[in-house]
Amino acid sequence: MHKLRYILFACLFAMLCGCTGGNSGEYTEPVYEPEYASGFGIMREPGGESLLIETRSPWQGADSSAVTRLLVLAGGESAPAGFDGQVLAAPARRVVCMSSSHVAMLDAIGAVDRIVGVSGLGFISNKYICAHADSVVDVGYDGNIDYEALVGARPDLVLLYGVAGASTLEPKLKELGIPFAYVGEYLEDSPVGKAEWIVPVGEMVGLGAKARDFFAGVPDRYHEIKRLAAEADDAPVVMINTPYADQWVMASDDSYVARLIADAGGRYVYAGHRGNRSLPIDMEEALRMASEADVWINTGMYDTLDALRSAVPNLADTPPMKSGNVWNSSLRATEGGGNDYWESGVVNPDVVLHDLVNIFHPGLLADSAMVYYRRLQ
Helix, strand or coil: CHHHHHHHHHHHHHHHHHHHCCCCCCCCEEEECCCCCCCEEEEECCCCCCEEEEEECCCCCCCCCCEEEEEECCCCCCCCCCCCCEEECCCCCCEEECCHHHHHHHHHCCCHHHEEEECCHHHCCCHHHHHCCCCCEECEECCEECHHHHHHCCCCEEEECCCCCCCCCHHHHHHHCCCEEECCHHHCCCHHHHHHCHHHHHHHCCCHHHHHHHHHCHHHHHHHHHHHHHCCCCCCEEEECCCECCEEEECCCCCHHHHHHHHCCCEECCCCCCCCCCEEECHHHHHHHHHHCCEEECCCCCCCHHHHHHHCHHHCCCHHHHHCCEEECCCCECCCCCEHHHCHHHHCHHHHHHHHHHHHCCCCCCCCCCCCCEECC
């Protein structure tokens, strides 16, 4: 009799577990399939409520087998036995952001007040973070983390990024039992694809619908500006960047910046160099390229023509320098070193494109106001 009761109880328990949709680990039902981004996917179990967020190839050079997973539990479900990813018991309410772009994503969906820690507080331009600098902790930089400050912030989630490999924070976060997720927007070549990463970040904090609503208008606005730029009569040749640490690095023809230039109706001076890695050039090649260019953008630390002439005197007589058609994405930079171009510009690629069209084709757009770019004087 006792054995029969045990069997009946075991069967009932198994049936109840099967109804939770959170224990078999078959996360095969797509919740969101990105149209422009390539680095993430969002799934759930058929009939389940919990979300599995995958970051695919989460750092530069990662192969297709490198996938990190974050499971956001919902509906009373639990993580399946043997699940080897990160687990959030509920959408995150306290978040540490290791990149300023993460700050912008949370701000865009009205969740900036959930940020309790950042990496490099002085380099953040976000108005809310700057106004609450006394309550948002600076956890330091990858490789030099203040773990006492990190633990003291009591985060539900740490948003990471990888460069040439996994973040050095990963082992310590596992040891501390602090969930983390990789946000790989910087690896996307598509400007719109970068912005699409707001969707998984939104799901991590329980604001997925709001994130999808925010992103929904981005592609249409971006492609309308691109269409207008294609109607321009000319396509100026565009030089980019300046030397840093004795190296002048140029983005490939498949890169984010090259796509922005093309979509804004310009011709990238380094065209034809394919791949997903930037390459260094010598000063002789830089001189040749700048001599062929009509306009020069993204001058980094140099915000005046005099400063740029001092840094690269052999380029002082190139067409962009002589005409003063030199621009930097520093209009919304702060004295402390923050720059909103690297923050909200990531989630507003249509606004960045709007600026570039105004630079390349003055008068083409009805609105000539600049948001991120300023002309060097």
